[in-house]
Amino acid sequence: MTSHRISAEADPVRPGADRPLTIVVDGEPVTGTAGQTLAGVLLGAGRREWRTTSGGGAPRGVFCGIGVCFDCLVEVNGLRDVRACLRRAQDGDVVVRQGPDRAGAQEADR
Template structure:
């Protein structure tokens, strides 16, 4: 069986380099961060070594907890839209991400 449609991993493959995914760059708090097409925003952040990007009211770090869109610990702003779950949002080349921890 062959998967088709936008959720297919085949859709994320680099047509120039078969078997490879395309690199993307997103802007996180004003800094460029590299990832791969098909990764979530949380995946790109984790890949860049960002384990937490929010804090609780009592200062405890938060990033990805459930990874399935339930806990809302991973909220970021994407292209000006606030309260986006980073674990559920596919990163797109050029996306601008603002975290609570931005300077």
């Protein structure tokens, strides 16, 4: 068995063209594609961590990717503790990183 890539144009489960979107992360515009999660947009932009822990300030980003570990928490449009791996990005979302070294740090951080 060999693996191969299917081009986006030839992919039968992708009937339409990509729709770009832009979110704002800590004041910086970050572009992605409609349908991506916030974590997908962040990872696609080369960002690997966007939160730090309160116990030591260790960096966190995506760990499980399925909503179990809570490592990917961000503030979205003023709402804290949103799991970036589950929340689908919407054009214009305003994302703020969470952690003790950032505004709005929370005691519940690990």
